[in-house]
Amino acid sequence: MITRVLSWAGLLLVAGGGAVLGGWITNKQDPVQFLSRKVLTPVVRPGDDVKIELDNYRVLRCPQTTYRIINKPDGERSVQTDDKPAAFGKIGRDKYIASVPTPSSTPFGKATIYSYTVRMCNPWEWLFPVQYAEPWLDEFEFGPETRRISPEQAKNSLTR
Numbered sequence: 370m371i372t373r374v375l376s377w378a379g380l381l382l383v384a385g386g387g388a389v390l391g392g393w394i395t396n397k398q399d400p401v402q403f404l405s406r407k408v409l410t411p412v413v414r415p416g417d418d419v420k421i422e423l424d425n426y427r428v429l430r431c432p433q434t435t436y437r438i439i440n441k442p443d444g445e446r447s448v449q450t451d452d453k454p455a456a457f458g459k460i461g462r463d464k465y466i467a468s469v470p471t472p473s474s475t476p477f478g479k480a481t482i483y484s485y486t487v488r489m490c491n492p493w494e495w496l497f498p499v500q501y502a503e504p505w506l507d508e509f510e511f512g513p514e515t516r517r518i519s520p521e522q523a524k525n526s527l528t529r
Contacts, residue, residue, distance in 0.1 A: 399501040400429035400488055401458075407523035408507050409466065412516040416473030419482065419509055422520050424464045430457075431490035434498070437469060442478025442511060447471075475511050482507045 409420040432454055439447040484505045487498035
């Protein structure tokens, strides 16, 4: 009798664990939907921050990491990561300005920031982070002085 009960308990435990793991693996819900993205500093002095206005809609609070690669005018690349805790941002629509630091030893000229974000909404994704949304390519220029423009003047990086 004990063996039968333990066998059924083990079977239920394995089946339940498989169902939970399967749910984690097949999770397709992105925690954030990006609505618009605008570079507010089309010209940046090396060492200053690139300001990017982000307008998004958050449905879940999950830890996430944004990877950014700054392609400098001389062909070099500068890689950065931006870790955000689960409590970052409010649920619903959220509009804010992100600051992306730039290397101070950069020659003047055209540059881009390639960005992508990975989410970690459950234990499976903690081990194997999932990239969500489309990667972004923001264009700007390194120059002698930083020039900031209003959001109305900036073009949306999400609609090319």
